[in-house]
Amino acid sequence: MIPSILNPRSSFNTAWLDKLQGALQGEHFVKVTTGLSRHLLIPLIAIAVFLGVWAAAASKIDTSLGTFPGPAKVWEQTVQLNKEHRAEREKESAFYERQHARNAERMKTDPGYEPKIRSYTGKPTFFDQIVTSLVTVATGFLIASLIAIPVGIVCGMSATLYQALNPLIQIFKPVSPLAWLPLVTMVVSAVYVSDDPFFAKSFLTSAITVTLCCLWPTIINTTVGVSSVDKDLLNVSRVLRLGWFTKTMKIILPSATPMMFTGLRLSLGIGWMVLIAAEMLAQNPGLGKFVWDEFQNGSSDSLARIMVAVLAIGFIGFLLDRGMLMLQRRVTWDRNAVLR
Amino acid sequence: MTNYLSLESLSITFDTDNGPLNVLNDISLKIDKGEFISLIGHSGCGKSTVLNIVAGLLQASSGGVLLENREVDEPGPDRAVVFQNHSLLPWLTVYENVRLAVDQVFKKTRSKQQRHDWTVHNLELVHMAHAMNQRPSEISGGMKQRVGIARALAMEPKVLLMDEPFGALDSLTRTHMQDSLMEIQANLNNTVIMITHDVDEAVLLSDRIVMMSNGPAATVGEILKVDLERPRHRLALAANPTYNHYRAEVLHFLHERHAQPDVPVTQPTVEIAEEARKPALKVAAG
Numbered sequence: 095m096i097p098s099i100l101n102p103r104s105s106f107n108t109a110w111l112d113k114l115q116g117a118l119q120g121e122h123f124v125k126v127t128t129g130l131s132r133h134l135l136i137p138l139i140a141i142a143v144f145l146g147v148w149a150a151a152a153s154k155i156d157t158s159l160g161t162f163p164g165p166a167k168v169w170e171q172t173v174q175l176n177k178e179h180r181a182e183r184e185k186e187s188a189f190y191e192r193q194h195a196r197n198a199e200r201m202k203t204d205p206g207y208e209p210k211i212r213s214y215t216g217k218p219t220f221f222d223q224i225v226t227s228l229v230t231v232a233t234g235f236l237i238a239s240l241i242a243i244p245v246g247i248v249c250g251m252s253a254t255l256y257q258a259l260n261p262l263i264q265i266f267k268p269v270s271p272l273a274w275l276p277l278v279t280m281v282v283s284a285v286y287v288s289d290d291p292f293f294a295k296s297f298l299t300s301a302i303t304v305t306l307c308c309l310w311p312t313i314i315n316t317t318v319g320v321s322s323v324d325k326d327l328l329n330v331s332r333v334l335r336l337g338w339f340t341k342t343m344k345i346i347l348p349s350a351t352p353m354m355f356t357g358l359r360l361s362l363g364i365g366w367m368v369l370i371a372a373e374m375l376a377q378n379p380g381l382g383k384f385v386w387d388e389f390q391n392g393s394s395d396s397l398a399r400i401m402v403a404v405l406a407i408g409f410i411g412f413l414l415d416r417g418m419l420m421l422q423r424r425v426t427w428d429r430n431a432v433l434r
Numbered sequence: 435m436t437n438y439l440s441l442e443s444l445s446i447t448f449d450t451d452n453g454p455l456n457v458l459n460d461i462s463l464k465i466d467k468g469e470f471i472s473l474i475g476h477s478g479c480g481k482s483t484v485l486n487i488v489a490g491l492l493q494a495s496s497g498g499v500l501l502e503n504r505e506v507d508e509p510g511p512d513r514a515v516v517f518q519n520h521s522l523l524p525w526l527t528v529y530e531n532v533r534l535a536v537d538q539v540f541k542k543t544r545s546k547q548q549r550h551d552w553t554v555h556n557l558e559l560v561h562m563a564h565a566m567n568q569r570p571s572e573i574s575g576g577m578k579q580r581v582g583i584a585r586a587l588a589m590e591p592k593v594l595l596m597d598e599p600f601g602a603l604d605s606l607t608r609t610h611m612q613d614s615l616m617e618i619q620a621n622l623n624n625t626v627i628m629i630t631h632d633v634d635e636a637v638l639l640s641d642r643i644v645m646m647s648n649g650p651a652a653t654v655g656e657i658l659k660v661d662l663e664r665p666r667h668r669l670a671l672a673a674n675p676t677y678n679h680y681r682a683e684v685l686h687f688l689h690e691r692h693a694q695p696d697v698p699v700t701q702p703t704v705e706i707a708e709e710a711r712k713p714a715l716k717v718a719a720g
Contacts, residue, residue: 324521326517326519326521327521327523329489329491329509329515329517329521330515330517330521330523332490332491332509333489333491333509333510333511333513333514333515334511334534334535334538334539334589335509335510335511335538336538340538344523344534345523348523348525349523349524349525426525427524427525427569
């Protein structure tokens with residue numbers, strides 16, 4: 095961990111989590127209490143102020159779906175969504191239990207009967223949608239990384255190839271993946287034809303859309319990382335007469351990993367944002383669909399439930415980024431990777 | 435042709451945006467085995483360029499370098515380089531940095547155990563065995579440079595090339611490093627070419643000091659033979675009239691006969707010229 099107390103910029107980052115962890119372990123009590131006041135107290139005050147402003151402002155906004163939800167209402171709906179989730183799970187297990195019981199009974203009277211289990215088709219809960227979104231973004235991000243990292247490395251090492259690909263990268267980079275969405279949808283429905291599809295089409299459409307936007311930051315940053323390897327280090331490899339492979343593995347790749355991870359983090363962040371929008375637009379399962387369904391539903395609770403989703407999206411995005419950062423610190427030599 | 439290393443009328447011209455720039459002009463130098471040579475001259479006169487040509491990192495436009503009567507035109511571990519900014523791989527430990535060089539040079543001739551022992555031996559030589567498992571970011575500048583020297587020595591080079599090895603160090607650390615280098619040199623008797631800005635360092639360490647004229651078209655101005663008994667001790671030498679005479683000679687050359695113009699507007703430095711040669715690869719960070 096970086097000595098966050100020395101880093102004035104860290105007051106708005108996650109150092110307070112570390113501090114809290116340190117405090118809970120009861121070490122360096124004096125140091126931690128000063129650290130606590132700075133890294134726990136200040137963010138807590140800021141959050142409290144934010145909640146206050148939100149509550150005050152929300153009560154002043156009247157929409158056709160009732161007053162804009164304040165923190166209390168949103169909390170209420172969080173509990174409610176949790177309850178619905180549990181109720182749905184109970185219904186589901188009850189459904190399967192009934193089937194098993196019925197099959198067992200039938201087997202008794204008719205030994206030749208092949209038991210059938212029909213899968214539960216209840217409506218996905220908020221938490222199911224979160225899982226769907228996470229799986230989708232992970233798939234899209236993985237595909238993108240598997241393509242972008244090799245392409246970035248090759249572009250960084252060959253100026254010719256870079257010049258060839260750069261115009262394409264620069265043109266496709268600013269395209270909102272949502273513009274791709276209709277094309278992706280049509281292509282997936284046309285190409286992915288199977289009687290017993292392993293993936294749902296909607297899942298593929300969302301994942302590919304995420305892939306399309308995750309590609310560029312990783313390609314570009316990997317290229318920069320690979321092409322900006324310290325000249326002196328390359329001279330070392332020339333003096334040592336390292337072969338192409340050893341040079342790549344021992345010098346170029348390690349030196350490019352910090353940039354590569356910057357690209358991956360950017361990609362994942364963008365991918366997560368885009369996924370929600372893609373799900374809303376394409377009615378693909380996931381958090382985006384949850385938001386859209388609630389919007390269409392238009393009950394007096396809808397806005398509060400959407401707000402729960404908004405906060406969940408933010409919190410998950412934050413956790414994803416932090417996860418990438420932890421991975422980066424684990425994998426690369428650059429232990430000073432800054433928490434931002 | 436009995437010379438160990440010989441620089442045969444080296445000239446180099448870089449193509450810059452402002453037309454060709456003749457950086458070095460007709461540099462000839464014969465170096466014996468075990469000789470310690472210092473190259474001294476003002477910034478931008480092309481000292482590093484000479485070293486890079488000997489290392490094979492740059493190609494001379496005309497002339498060439500002969501090592502044991504064979505022309506060298508590409509880099510290789512027989513001419514190990516100690517770079518000014520140490521150039522250790524930051525993701526490897528001190529041991530791994532030296533071991534990489536050892537593995538590369540002796541992978542066919544020595545067993546694993548021998549290579550390990552040789553790596554440790556060289557780290558001991560520069561008094562860095564205690565920090566074997568630390569990374570470059572965890573040790574001081576002087577220590578990094580020691581490791582850089584250990585890495586170069588571990589290649590068993592025929593010629594050791596040092597590009598201002600102590601230029602980035604504070605003066606106290608620098609004196610320590612000079613003493614260490616003299617100690618190592620007394621044991622190994624390597625052939626060394628060292629670039630320096632430091633007059634004391636040049637006189638203290640060298641058998642001969644090669645003073646270069648100002649660029650462009652820099653060439654060998656004078657060669658000063660330093661006839662001082664070894665081992666040399668800096669304190670004893672401080673009052674030595676011969677030592678002071680040599681110092682004065684170098685100072686005269688640098689500051690009287692080849693004083694640097696105040697603003698070298700028309701003289702782009704070698705570094706700039708080298709930058710200009712690189713294919714521009716500009717990428718916007720996403």
